[in-house]
Each structure stands twice: as C-alpha cells, then as structure tokens.
Amino acid sequence: MMNYTNVLTPQWTNADHTAVNVVLVTEALGDIPFTATPNDSTSYGPEIYERVVAGEFGEIAAPPSEANTSPEAKARIEQLWVKEQLAQAEQEICKHEDQDPQASFTEQAWRTYRVELRAWPRSELFPNAEDRPTAPDGQQP
Structure with a gap:
C-alpha cells in the first residue's frame, strides 16, 4: 500500500x-x-x-492536448511514470521477500517488470504511453 x-x-x-x-x-x-x-x-x-x-x-x-505536448514534456511524464512504477514493483518484490500473503503475482514477474521499466526510456518507442511495459497483472498502468 x-x-x-x-x-x-x-x-x-x-x-x-x-x-x-x-x-x-x-x-x-x-x-x-x-x-x-x-x-x-x-x-x-x-x-x-x-x-x-x-x-x-x-x-x-x-x-492535455496531445498536439500541445512537446516531446520533452512527454519524455518527462514517462520518466516520472517509470519512477512511480519502479516504486510499486519494489514494494511488491519486498512483499514476496517477506512472504507477505498480500503479495501479488510472482516475485519473478515483478523483477522482470522492473527490468523492463528500466529499459523503457532507451526504447525506440519511448515516450509513447501506449507502448509502456505491461505490469504483471496484464494491465498497462
């Protein structure tokens, strides 16, 4: 939480x-x-x-109007999104390490997602939000 x-x-x-x-x-x-x-x-x-x-x-x-959003602003939005998602992944990994029954999906799924998040800013598809890495639950946050 x-x-x-x-x-x-x-x-x-x-x-x-x-x-x-x-x-x-x-x-x-x-x-x-x-x-x-x-x-x-x-x-x-x-x-x-x-x-x-x-x-x-x-x-x-x-x-925001997509037409009025600069490439730099889009990149910044995506970088902030990555930061938030990395924090969420870290929390989920910690739950698995602590054997918390509230842990969702598998520890490996969250670790894989974390690697994908770190790679996202270097992707040729960055910063298109619709191409973001997909969280372990199959949803694209």
Missing part, C-alpha cells in the same frame, strides 16, 4: 475520463506522479481515482 498524505494537481489523462494523473505526496518517496484508474493494477489506485472523481482533491483539470 502506498502511504500518501495528499493528492495534488488532478488532471484527466484523456477525453474519455478513464484515468487521472495526480501527484502523490508521500513521506518516504517525496512527491511522485501517479496515474489512477478505476481498474488500477495497484491496490490504492482505484481508491485514489474514486476520491479524485468525488472531488476530494479539488477540480480535475481537462486532459
């Missing part, structure tokens, strides 16, 4: 309103970007999505 103290800058990721970008304020990791969806691969993602949609963290900004 991600321990966060606040959620900042909610913004829809698309016109369909199927996901929302936020900044999670955490004590352990500082401010980290996070994309929450109703069917999120994390245990805390759906809760954050529901709370944001309910208005607990203020008005949700309109989605």
Whole structure:
C-alpha cells in the first residue's frame, strides 16, 4: 500500500475520463506522479481515482492536448511514470521477500517488470504511453 498524505494537481489523462494523473505526496518517496484508474493494477489506485472523481482533491483539470505536448514534456511524464512504477514493483518484490500473503503475482514477474521499466526510456518507442511495459497483472498502468 502506498502511504500518501495528499493528492495534488488532478488532471484527466484523456477525453474519455478513464484515468487521472495526480501527484502523490508521500513521506518516504517525496512527491511522485501517479496515474489512477478505476481498474488500477495497484491496490490504492482505484481508491485514489474514486476520491479524485468525488472531488476530494479539488477540480480535475481537462486532459492535455496531445498536439500541445512537446516531446520533452512527454519524455518527462514517462520518466516520472517509470519512477512511480519502479516504486510499486519494489514494494511488491519486498512483499514476496517477506512472504507477505498480500503479495501479488510472482516475485519473478515483478523483477522482470522492473527490468523492463528500466529499459523503457532507451526504447525506440519511448515516450509513447501506449507502448509502456505491461505490469504483471496484464494491465498497462
């Protein structure tokens, strides 16, 4: 479970309103970007999505216009996404190492995902969000 103290800058990721970008304020990791969806691969993602949609963290900004997003901005967004996903993978790996019954999927699946995340910024498909590595649950966060 991600321990966060606040959620900042909610913004829809698309016109369909199927996901929302936020900044999670955490004590352990500082401010980290996070994309929450109703069917999120994390245990805390759906809760954050529901709370944001309910208005607990203020008005949700309109989605960014793809045409107005510079390549540098897209790369930065993806780099922040990788940071957040690496933190999630690390938490899941630790659960397996501790033999926590809350651990999801296999330790090896999370380790493989972590390697794919580290390689993502060097991929020729980077920073296209639709080509991101897929989390062990088969969802693309």
